[in-house]
Amino acid sequence: MTPRYTVVATDLDGTLLRGDLTVSPRTRAALARAVARGARHLVVTGRPAAGCRDLLAPLGYRGLAVCGQGAQLYDVGADRLLSSATLDRGVVRALVARLAEVAGPLALGVVTAGLAGEFLVTPGFGERVRHGWRLVEDTEGLWTRPVEKVLIRSRTLDDDGLAALARSVCAGLVGVTHSGEGMVELLPDGVDKASGLAAAGHRLGFGAADTVAFGDMPNDIPMLAWAGHGVAMGNAHPELRRHADEIAPGNEEDGVAVVLERLFPRTPAP
16 A cells, blocks of 8 residues: 655654654654655754754664754755745844833843854853854844844743744744744744745655654644644644644654554565
C-alpha cells in the first residue's frame, strides 16, 4: 500500500530531539522506514541555519532544512543558504521601543543574517550567556549588521502575555511568534513555518496534502495548520494542542516514532 504522506516535517527542539539534543534509536528507525517507503524527511526549525550546522550533521541529515522560523532554506549537505529574509532594522527598532513603553524594559537578542550569523544578547537576556551567544553591552551593537529575527524578554509579562502585546503593537509590520521559554520572536512580516515549508514544497514538488507535520510550540501552529495532518507532541504548549489533528506522546516518549510507525507500517512478508 502506498503511504498517504510523502513528506514528514519535524520541528527539532521539544519534538524530534530529546532534552539532551539526541534522536532516539526508535525514532531514527521510524524515520528510516518512512524514507524507505518513499517519504522525505524535512527539518523545520526556529533555529537559524548557522545554529543547525553542528546539530544536523551528527544526526546524518543531509537534505533541505527550513530554518529561522521559515526565513531560511538551507541545503545541509552542500552547507549553502538557498534563500533568506531579513528584518527592516529601522522598523523593528521602533517597534521594540514602543513595546518597552508599554511592558517596561526589555532584554533583547538578535540573530544576525547568513551562515556566519551570530546570536547577540543584551545583559539580562538570560541568567547566563549560553554557548554560542555573544554579549553586547550597548544595545546599539545589536543593529550594526542585517538581522533575521529579534528576541524579546520582559520582567513584568510572561511569554504568552508578551507575545499577545507584541502582536497588537506589531500587526502588519513584523511577525510575532513564541517558540520556547523566554523566546518571543519578531520576524519579517509573512514569515512563518508554513511559508517556509510551502517554499520548500515549491522547490521539491510537494504540497500540504502530502505532508504530516510534528511540533510542540505556538510557532508550529502555522505549519500544523498548513499540513495535511498536524501532530502536537504530548509535551506541547496548550495553544498548539488546540490546533492539532492528533496528540502524540511527548518527545521523551518517542512520540514522532509512535505516529510514523502507524503511518508507515512494516510491509507484510511475501
